[in-house]
Amino acid sequence: MNHPTRPEGLSLYRRWRPQRFSDVVGQELVVETLRRAVAQGRTAHAYLLSGQRGIGKTTLARILARAVNCTALDDGEPCNRCESCLRILEGRSLDVVEIDGASNRGIDQIRQLREQVTYLPAGSRRKVYIIDEIHMLTGEAFNALLKTLEEPPAHALFVFATTEAHKVPATVISRCQAFELSPISEELISELLLKIAEEEGLKLDEAAGRLIARRSGGALRDALVVLEQLAHVGSVSEESVVQLLGLPRAEDVDRFVTALLEQDATAALSALGMQARKGRDIGVFLDEAAVRARDRVIAGNSELIPIARRLIEVRAELPRAVSRSIHVELAVLELCGPPRPAASGEAPSANGAHAPSPPVSKAPTSVEASPGGVAVEEARAQPPGTAGGPAERPDDPWEAMLAACAQDRVSIAAFLAPAQTSFVDGVLWIRLPSECRYHYEALQAPTERAYMERMVQVYFEGLLTVHVEWEGEGREALTLEESARLAAEMLEGKVVEKEHT
């Protein structure tokens, strides 16, 4: 790249802003068409440049503005040294006007434009009007603009930029030569970052460069802003990018992907829950998971292909999802299949030694699995364990209930699966291990709770109350009453355990 001026204090993005068509990265076709039009003196009266943010639309508009006015044009490229180029570069030109459609929706500026566009340029060949985010103009402003576009003075050149071309009236588009700029590929951004870092005397890890490129979503500007924020340290590692962008840690992502591969719904939901607790964006987490899955596919694990594909789909669906987290949870449950009920005693690393948890006991075997006279149509509509879990044991109401939940509300079944249960004096205690705080919180939602309570009423005859507990930190102190009950329960649990052995 050719950079005539690099004043200190300017942001990286400004310093590295392309000044010639040939410096523009990733838009070869558009750039070449424009350069050739300038070289042949056959530019249109109006251009519309559309495409996502951060890919160089206004940069291209400014290069074009200089090129059509340059007095030392070099094969369509502005020289950036002549008086005209310098005036425009330094923002001193009266003949290049930039209007931001987003800031005031433009009516006054468009009115002014209409008055002034008819006057000859002050010291240039062409009067150039660059209107950024043109789709934000009001209908009135568009109408005013249209009148000018219908009969543009020969010296006028309009360059419109928009991130949302579909919001620009067709009457305006039809009077423009329209170009769509593409997002810039990760490879190109990554290469460019390494090159810029080198020239700036910055140490940038290749992995860090790739990560920044990936997270920029094709917007070179965003990538440079990230690089700049890390530049003061002098060396940029992958870890520093992860921290700055608040990205999920690689091992967390890997754990999630592995859980999906092993169809372990509980572990996958736990991994999601952990991200939510850390305040991480679930979309970013899915992006990273898709990338990780893809990497593992490339490394030879073809089983992950459908998983990677589904992750990408779910990510794309997120903006339209009513609840982002539920949407992802359901997708996880679809991928993993019905959750496996935790066989008591081998609940996932349950509760370790520290939690004051009572020994597990199965609910009393005398309890019938059939819905004895309890009037809960909804739950009864799902006979227990019809197509249910692998272990259909009618003598175990808990597992029968989980199997029925898995048919009907698969997320609730997954939330309950890692729990340990005990049944004492008409109370069903559902205890979730410390790593399942997310499950615990999800079960507190009124609808989830109501459903769970109805199911429990159906499967545990004579039950009055359901208590859901979570064994993690920050657990509320037990009341005296609860402690007493807990003690009674522990005793009961021991007795039951003895019966089992």
Ligand SMILES: [Zn+2]
């Ligand atoms: Zn020039």
